[in-house]
Amino acid sequence: MPRHAAPAADVVAAARAGERGALEELSSRTLPLVYSVAARAHPYRDDVDDIVQETMMRILRGIGGLERPEAFRSWVITITVNEVRDHIRRRGRRETTGAAFDAAEHRPDPAADFAEGVILNLRLSGQREESVRAARWLDEDDRELLSLWWLETAGELARAELASTLDLTGHQAAVRVQRMKERLHTSRVIVRALAARPACEELTRLTLDWNGAPGGLWRKRLGRHVRQCPRCVRHEEGMLAPEGLLAPLALLPVPAVLLAWRPWLSAGTHAAAADHAGIAATSGGGGSATAGTAGTAGTAGTSLTAKAVVAASALLAVGGALVYVAPWSSPFARPAITPTASSPAPTPSPTSSASPSRSAPVLGSAVSRPSPRFLPRYGSVVDTVDSAPPSDRPPAALPHRQQTTVTMTGLKRHLDGYQLVHRGDTVVLRGKGYFTVHWDVMYGLRSGLLTMPSWTGLRGRLFHVASGGGHRMDDRQPGATADGTWMGNRQQGLIILPPGAQQMWQNEYYYLDGSVTLHLNETQADYNLDVLPSSWQETADDIATPPAPRSADRERYGLVRDTGRDDAPVPQYTTRSTPTDPATVPQHSVVS
Numbered sequence: 001m002p003r004h005a006a007p008a009a010d011v012v013a014a015a016r017a018g019e020r021g022a023l024e025e026l027s028s029r030t031l032p033l034v035y036s037v038a039a040r041a042h043p044y045r046d047d048v049d050d051i052v053q054e055t056m057m058r059i060l061r062g063i064g065g066l067e068r069p070e071a072f073r074s075w076v077i078t079i080t081v082n083e084v085r086d087h088i089r090r091r092g093r094r095e096t097t098g099a100a101f102d103a104a105e106h107r108p109d110p111a112a113d114f115a116e117g118v119i120l121n122l123r124l125s126g127q128r129e130e131s132v133r134a135a136r137w138l139d140e141d142d143r144e145l146l147s148l149w150w151l152e153t154a155g156e157l158a159r160a161e162l163a164s165t166l167d168l169t170g171h172q173a174a175v176r177v178q179r180m181k182e183r184l185h186t187s188r189v190i191v192r193a194l195a196a197r198p199a200c201e202e203l204t205r206l207t208l209d210w211n212g213a214p215g216g217l218w219r220k221r222l223g224r225h226v227r228q229c230p231r232c233v234r235h236e237e238g239m240l241a242p243e244g245l246l247a248p249l250a251l252l253p254v255p256a257v258l259l260a261w262r263p264w265l266s267a268g269t270h271a272a273a274a275d276h277a278g279i280a281a282t283s284g285g286g287g288s289a290t291a292g293t294a295g296t297a298g299t300a301g302t303s304l305t306a307k308a309v310v311a312a313s314a315l316l317a318v319g320g321a322l323v324y325v326a327p328w329s330s331p332f333a334r335p336a337i338t339p340t341a342s343s344p345a346p347t348p349s350p351t352s353s354a355s356p357s358r359s360a361p362v363l364g365s366a367v368s369r370p371s372p373r374f375l376p377r378y379g380s381v382v383d384t385v386d387s388a389p390p391s392d393r394p395p396a397a398l399p400h401r402q403q404t405t406v407t408m409t410g411l412k413r414h415l416d417g418y419q420l421v422h423r424g425d426t427v428v429l430r431g432k433g434y435f436t437v438h439w440d441v442m443y444g445l446r447s448g449l450l451t452m453p454s455w456t457g458l459r460g461r462l463f464h465v466a467s468g469g470g471h472r473m474d475d476r477q478p479g480a481t482a483d484g485t486w487m488g489n490r491q492q493g494l495i496i497l498p499p500g501a502q503q504m505w506q507n508e509y510y511y512l513d514g515s516v517t518l519h520l521n522e523t524q525a526d527y528n529l530d531v532l533p534s535s536w537q538e539t540a541d542d543i544a545t546p547p548a549p550r551s552a553d554r555e556r557y558g559l560v561r562d563t564g565r566d567d568a569p570v571p572q573y574t575t576r577s578t579p580t581d582p583a584t585v586p587q588h589s590v591v592s
Contacts, residue, residue, distance in 0.1 A: 033251065040146060389556075425520045447493025450495050454583065456577065473503065505558070
C-alpha cells in the first residue's frame with residue numbers, strides 16, 4: 001500500500017461541497033504527486049507548469065463528480081497522465097503545422113530543465129545522477145510508465161493504481177514495467193559509455209551524425225553497440241538496481257512559484273465543486289469513470305480567468321516579434337520593455353567592445369545605474385566582431401557586479417568545473433556570479449570550419465564581461481611560423497570561424513544571474529571548452545596582467561567588455577528557448 005494514503009472520506013466529501021479548507025488540504029496533498037508525475041512524464045520542461053496548473057484546476061473543479069473517495073489517487077493520476085498526453089499531442093500538432101510561435105527548430109531539450117534541475121537541486125551524483133540522465137533516452141510511453149513506477153518503488157503508489165491509470169491488468173502492467181526497466185538499463189550503459197574517457201572509437205564513429213539530443217531512436221542504435229562491444233559492455237559492471245536508486249527521489253520538490261500561484265482556490269472553484277456535488281448526487285457515477293467528467297469540468301466550467309491573464313502576459317510584443325516569457329517559470333525573469341505606437345521598438349545597436357571612449361566605473365565600485373533617460377532593453381546589445389586592441393593597452397576598470405555562487409552540472413569533471421570535449425556535451429550553470437570559458441582549439445586533430453558553442457534555455461541575464469588569458473586565439477603563437485596562430489597553421493591545419501563570429505580569446509569571462517546551458521557544437525573543427533568558476537577579483541587580475549616578453553602565455557592585456565549596466569554585451573548564439581539542434585542558434589538571438 002502507498003505510504004501516503006488517499007485523503008480521508010470526510011475531506012473528499014467536504015471538498016465536493018466546496019469548503020475552502022478541504023480544497024486547500026486536497027491541493028496541498030495532491031500537488032507534489034501531480035507535479036512529480038507530470039515533470040517526469042512530459043518531455044518538455046517548459047510545459048510542466050502549465051500541465052500542473054491545468055490538472056489541479058480539473059481535479060478541484062471536478063471533485064464533485066467523484067463518489068468513491070478510495071479511488072481519489074487513481075483518479076488524480078489518471079487526470080494528470082491524460083493532461084500530459086493532451087499537451088504532447090497539441091504541441092506535436094502545432095509544430096507540424098507551424099502554428100506555434102515557438103517553431104519546431106526551437107523545440108526544447110527534455111534535459112534542459114528537468115533532468116539537470118533534479119541533479120542540481122537534489123545534489124545527485126554517481127549512479128543516481130546516471131539514472132536520471134538515462135531516463136532522457138526513453139520513449140514517451142516509457143517515460144510515462146517510469147514516472148508512475150518511480151512512485152511505486154518509493155511506496156507512494158500501489159501497483160493496482162499504476163495499472164488502473166494505464167488501463168492495464170496487473171499482469172500486463174508487470175510485463176510493461178519489466179520491458180521499461182530493460183530499456184532503462186540499456187540507457188544507463190549508454191550514458192556511461194558516452195562519458196567514458198578515453199572514448200570507444202567505434203562509439204565515437206557511430207555518433208558523428210548525432211545531434212546530442214537523447215531519444216529512443218538513438219537508444220536503439222547505440223544500444224546495439226554497447227551490448228556487443230567488448231569494451232562498452234563492461235560498463236554494466238557494478239550497476240545497482242534502479243529501485244534502490246530511485247526510491248529516495250520519489251516526490252519532487254514543487255517550485256515555489258507553483259506553491260504561490262493558486263487560483264484554483266478562487267470563489268469560482270468553490271462554486272464549481274458544489275455544483276458538481278449536486279450533479280453527482282443524482283448521477284450515480286464514481287471512481288475512475290469520472291476522470292473524463294473532470295476533464296469536461298476543467299474546460300467547460302467557470303472560465304479560467306487567472307490562467308488566461310497569465311497566458312496573455314506570456315506573449316510580449318518586442319520589436320514586432322513574439323517572445324515567450326513565462327512569468328512563473330523563474331525567479332530571475334524580468335519584464336521586457338514593450339514598444340508602443342508612440343515609442344518604436346529599439347533596434348539592436350552593436351557596440352564595439354574595444355572602443356577607448358567608453359566610460360567605465362571606478363575599479364571595485366558598485367554597478368552603476370542607468371539614467372532615467374537611458375533604459376536599455378536587456379539583450380539589445382549582442383557581441384559583434386571587433387578588432388584586437390593594442391597589446392600593451394591596459395584594460396578599463398572592470399565593474400563590480402554582485403556575486404554569490406555559480407553552480408555547474410555536467411558529465412566530465414575538470415578542476416573545479418567541467419570540460420566539454422565532444423559534440424553534444426553540455427554544462428548547466430545556475431546562480432549569480434562570474435565564470436570562465438577557457439578555449440582549447442585542436443587544429444592538429446581536426447581543422448576546418450568551427451561551429452560556435454551556444455547558450456540555450458537562458459533564464460535571467462547573461463553578460464560577456466571580459467576577455468583575457470593573455471592572447472586572442474588569432475594572435476601569433478611565440479615560436480611558430482609566420483602564419484602560425486592559436487587557431488592553427490598551414491602545415492597542421494587551420495580553424496576557421498563562421499562569418500560574423502566574435503573572435504574568442506584564451507579566457508572568456510561571463511556574469512550570470514539566473515540559469516543557462518552551454519553546448520559544445522563541434523562538427524568539422526575540433527575544440528574543447530573548460531568551464532570553471534571565477535570571481536570578480538580573479539577576472540580583474542587576469543585581464544590586468546601585462547604581456548610578458550618571450551612568454552608563451554601572455555601576449556597582451558585583457559579587454560573589459562562590461563559597462564556595468566544592461567547594455568553590456570550579451571554572448572552571441574544565445575536564446576531563451578532550447579532548440580532541437582543547439583548548433584543552429586542564430587548569431588543575434590532575442591533574449592529580452
